[in-house]
Amino acid sequence: MSVPALEVDGLRVEFGRLPTAVQAVQRVTFSVATGETVAIVGESGSGKSVTGLAVMGLVDPPGRITEGDVRLAGKVLTGSTESEYRRVRGKDLAMVFQDPLSSLNPVRRVGDQIAEAARVHGASRASARARAIEMLERVGVVPAARRARAYPHELSGGMRQRVMLAMALVNRPQVLIADEPTTALDVTTQSQILELLGELQREMGLALVLVSHDLGVVAGIADRVLVMYAGRIVEEGPAAEVFAAAGHPYTRGLLASVPRVDDARPVLAAIPGSPPDPTALPSGCPFHTRCVLAEEQCGERRPPLHLLTGGHRAACLFADEVSIGARSL
Amino acid sequence: MSMRIGDEAGRARAEAIDPTLLVADPLRTPQDGSEWRASWHRFRHHLLAMVGLGFLVFMFLACFVGVHFAPDPFELNLLEPPSGPSGAHWFGTDVLSRDSLSRVLHGGQISLKVALGVAILSTVIGVVIGAFAGFYRGWLDALLMRFTDLWIALPALPFLAVAVSIGTVDLGPLGSLDLGGPLGITLLLSCLLWGSIARVVRGSTLALREREFVDAARAIGASNTRIITRHVIPNCMGPIIVNATLVVAEAILVESTLSFLGFGIQPPTPSWGNLLSDSIGNLEDQWWLTVFPGLAIFLTVLAVNFVGDGLRDAYDPRRRIRA
Numbered sequence: 001m002s003v004p005a006l007e008v009d010g011l012r013v014e015f016g017r018l019p020t021a022v023q024a025v026q027r028v029t030f031s032v033a034t035g036e037t038v039a040i041v042g043e044s045g046s047g048k049s050v051t052g053l054a055v056m057g058l059v060d061p062p063g064r065i066t067e068g069d070v071r072l073a074g075k076v077l078t079g080s081t082e083s084e085y086r087r088v089r090g091k092d093l094a095m096v097f098q099d100p101l102s103s104l105n106p107v108r109r110v111g112d113q114i115a116e117a118a119r120v121h122g123a124s125r126a127s128a129r130a131r132a133i134e135m136l137e138r139v140g141v142v143p144a145a146r147r148a149r150a151y152p153h154e155l156s157g158g159m160r161q162r163v164m165l166a167m168a169l170v171n172r173p174q175v176l177i178a179d180e181p182t183t184a185l186d187v188t189t190q191s192q193i194l195e196l197l198g199e200l201q202r203e204m205g206l207a208l209v210l211v212s213h214d215l216g217v218v219a220g221i222a223d224r225v226l227v228m229y230a231g232r233i234v235e236e237g238p239a240a241e242v243f244a245a246a247g248h249p250y251t252r253g254l255l256a257s258v259p260r261v262d263d264a265r266p267v268l269a270a271i272p273g274s275p276p277d278p279t280a281l282p283s284g285c286p287f288h289t290r291c292v293l294a295e296e297q298c299g300e301r302r303p304p305l306h307l308l309t310g311g312h313r314a315a316c317l318f319a320d321e322v323s324i325g326a327r328s329l
Numbered sequence: 330m331s332m333r334i335g336d337e338a339g340r341a342r343a344e345a346i347d348p349t350l351l352v353a354d355p356l357r358t359p360q361d362g363s364e365w366r367a368s369w370h371r372f373r374h375h376l377l378a379m380v381g382l383g384f385l386v387f388m389f390l391a392c393f394v395g396v397h398f399a400p401d402p403f404e405l406n407l408l409e410p411p412s413g414p415s416g417a418h419w420f421g422t423d424v425l426s427r428d429s430l431s432r433v434l435h436g437g438q439i440s441l442k443v444a445l446g447v448a449i450l451s452t453v454i455g456v457v458i459g460a461f462a463g464f465y466r467g468w469l470d471a472l473l474m475r476f477t478d479l480w481i482a483l484p485a486l487p488f489l490a491v492a493v494s495i496g497t498v499d500l501g502p503l504g505s506l507d508l509g510g511p512l513g514i515t516l517l518l519s520c521l522l523w524g525s526i527a528r529v530v531r532g533s534t535l536a537l538r539e540r541e542f543v544d545a546a547r548a549i550g551a552s553n554t555r556i557i558t559r560h561v562i563p564n565c566m567g568p569i570i571v572n573a574t575l576v577v578a579e580a581i582l583v584e585s586t587l588s589f590l591g592f593g594i595q596p597p598t599p600s601w602g603n604l605l606s607d608s609i610g611n612l613e614d615q616w617w618l619t620v621f622p623g624l625a626i627f628l629t630v631l632a633v634n635f636v637g638d639g640l641r642d643a644y645d646p647r648r649r650i651r652a
Contacts, residue, residue, distance in 0.1 A: 058547055090549030097548075102541040107563050107645070116559065117549040167549060262525075 003074040004031040005207035006055065006093075006173030006175045012067035013054050013231075016103060022278045024050045024063065026231045029224050032175065032207040039210040039222035039239070041254070047276050048211045052177045055209070056095050057085040069125045073174060084100070091121045094168035098180040100160035104152035110160075111136065111148025116132035121171055135166035139196060158189035162196065169200060176201075177209045182217055194221060215258050224311075227251045230276055230286040233305070237312030247306070247323035249291050285316070293318065378639020380631035388629055392437035396623040399431035403597060411615050415470045421617040423608065433621050436599035440581055441629075443515050444598075447580035450519035455526025460557050460565075462527070463534025474531065481524035486590070492517050493592045514593060518580050528571045533565040542580065567641045574637025578630040585626055601626050 003261040013025040032038045040048040042146040053059050055070050055075065070077045072092055077085060105113060114132035115125075123131065129148075136144035140161040141155075141210040152160055168176060178197065198221050199277060201208050212218050218225060218239070225242045227235040227250065237250040246252045253271035273290040276282055282289045288298035298317060305313040308323050321327040332437040372378060409426040412418060420429035455520045458543075493509045500506055509515050537543065538561065546556050562569075581601070587593035588602025589609075596603055608618030 054547055058544065079462045086550045086552060088550070090545070095545075095548040097541055097545055099541060105546075105560050105564065107566070108559075116546075116551070120550045120552075120555065139417040164545070165547075240400075 002034075005034045005036075005073055006209070007031040007071040007074075008051070008055060008070045009067070009071070009253045011051065011070065012066050013050050013052060013059055014066045017062070020279065023139070024231050024278065025054060026256045028226075028228075028231075028233055029228055030233070030236065032209055034202070034207050035116045035201070035205050036207040037201065037210060037222050038224045038225045038226065039212060039218040039320045040228060041212055041215060041218055042228035043213060043275050046228040048213075048228050048229075049179055051228070051296040052095065052209065052211045054178050055175075055177060056093060057082075058089075058095075058301075062169050080118070090117050090168075090173070091171045092173050093175050094171070094173040095179065096161075096164050096181050099184045099323050100157065100164045101152060101184075103164055104160060106152055107225075109149050109151060109165045109285070110155065111150075114148075114163065114170055117170045130164070130205060131170055133165050136163070139166045139169075139200070141166070155187075156239065158192060160183060161189075161193050165193075165196065165200065169204065169206075172204060173206070175209070177211065179211045180213070181210070183212070183214065190217070197221070213276070215243075215254060220324060229256070230278065230281055232286065234287065234316070235314040236305070237314075238307070241309065245308070245312075245323045245325075246319070247308050247312065247319035248287075248316045249293050249322055250287050250324065293322070345500055345597075346528055369641040370640050375639035375642055377635040378642075379606075381635030381639070383426060383610070384628060384632040385636060387480070388437065388625075389441065392434050392441060396431065396434040396438070402427055402429040402431040402435045402599060404428075411618070412619055420621045421615070422617055423615070424611070427620060429618060432604060433601070433625055434601045435624065435627075436601045437625060439511050439594055439598065439600045440602070440626075443511055443518070443584050446512075446515040447518040448573045448577040450515065451523035451576055452526055452569060454519065455523035455564075455572075456530050456562060456569060458523070459527035459530030459532075460534050460562055462537055462563060463531035465554065466558050468537070469512050470531070472529075477524045477527045480520060480639050481528075483521065485521050486586070486592075488521070489517055489583075490590070490592045503527070509593070509595060512587045513593065514584060518583055521583075522576050522579060524596045526569065526576070529568045529572055530562075530565050534561050537561050547646055566644045570640045571637050574633050574640070577637075580627060581626055581630055581633075597610040597635055 001188075004309045008028060011025055011028040012023065014021040014023050016022055028047070028051055030038060040051060042048045044304065050059065050063070054065055057070075058082075059065060065078055067318070068078065072088060075247075077088060077093075089254050104110065111129070111132050114135060115123075115128040118128035118131050119125065122176060133144045133148050136148055139146045141159050141162050147155070147159070152163070155163065161184075164181075181197065182193050187191060194217060197208070200206065210222060222239040225235075225237065225239045226233050227242070229250050235242060235246065235251045242251060243255065253269070255273060256269040257267055271290055272292075276286055276289065282299065284297075284299040284301055285291070285294070285303055288294040291298065297315075301314045303317045303319075306319045307313050308319055311313065313319075314323065316322060318327055356608055406423040407425065409422070411422050411424050411426065413421045415421070418430065419435060420430050423429055423432070440448050458473050458477065462470040484526075493513070495508055497505050497507045506516075508517060534557075546560050551559070554610060584593055584600065585602030585605060588600045589606035591603075591606065593602055594600035596607065604622040605619060605626075608615060608622075612619050
């Protein structure tokens, strides 16, 4: 088996100094193969975005990676100097952010901003321009030569996100991290962007990491799903299995809280309470204070990831029972 | 605007055909043509700025071209008494019977050169120091800003008076520099006036560095220097331009003040400041000797401020022109 495009191994990200340091990400391990889509889902503050930034080497002080490795095609990135990391960023490892308007420089033409990504990695001025226009064409911002001269505020939200995609992909990276790429868009635009993302992925053989809180988005395109809670992975597995037979009550809660068109429920099911304060995580399972299935032992020891079926794991003491529906919410 | 109604109808039609035109309005923000043309397009619609620009162009032409057609500013005739404005001497003559218009124009050469030089030099120093301090924060910020405070806190006139009285300094292989001459005054004023720009740019940079497009730039692998020069500074252009024009105005005023007090450009070389100081004692008898240089200072400073206003608007691509 070939080396996965991206491997994250035992990643830990802390903010601040001990003893009051906040652990935003703890022991997160996953890998993404070429052409594969892995979705990281969770609530705000679950550590999913920080994981994405940590892979890019963009965690700002006082945050820092204290443990673990990030490997790109087998090459360890963590611990490399800023200038070494810079050569990888935007070239082999690209990222798309949530809000395309604020992610684009308001006073520069979009074509120049896409070309800059190529320029940074050594393209000549002329070839950078040509590639920028070619990329704009590819992501469906047409007429590309004319739109390249537009400023961000002159484009619609969907077009801006297409521009961001062009900027991220102009150097043909191996790995793309998309942090909530459709959250700032309306529903119809969302589906267009997701479709485009899927096309580009197949075309370029991208390893795609999709960070999202929206399970509807994830269900459509993810091959595998990681569910994060309080900085930890609480469930992982092939998307179909996680959706059909979730082994963690938190995942069940998330799935139950998604509104559906054919929904007969008068009120959406919500997970009670709110995510725990990361400076004072509950003992044992971090979710037990909000879990309707929790028993006494849940507060005593932290459940490890428990293997359910091939590749499907959940960090719950009752994962087997939850998964087959013997214990339900 | 009489075209307004047809204009709106045309847009409505265009929108019905091409939904992308809903956001991009090609009629108001030309997407074809150069960056400068788009900015010029916006600038042209700023009435006061155009008036100010017109006046400055006129002033420059008068001082640097028109002056060759005026009488010799150093030619004196001690027997003639000073005379008021007349056909032969538009701005009158001074106590030495020298042509006052000619002296104002010659003075303008010095004052305008000094002002422009100070604006460019102090802006460059201020932008670099401010952007680096704001972007890197921490100890570099503290160091650079305390250094800036030092220069801001320096009392301008005593500092200049002392520096100018040092006179000519030997710079070794670079030759010598007369601190009281136009170049010396330019350097000294630049030292005094970069502080406010540095502070303004630092403030903007502190806010800009937290913006998402800076993260996006880092995500494409841009270096800090590139982020500062391509992303942070272009976004501060508004305040930078306004400040630069304020500095032009301030440089003219400080140079005038300095010359007025006798520390600046030394007679017989005229500058707007020393023309004022020479004549202020005779304001009642020979009003024209004070009023014309005074007006030159006042109108130039005003025009520069108007132009700055227009430039700020023109540089911002988000700002639509006012019909």
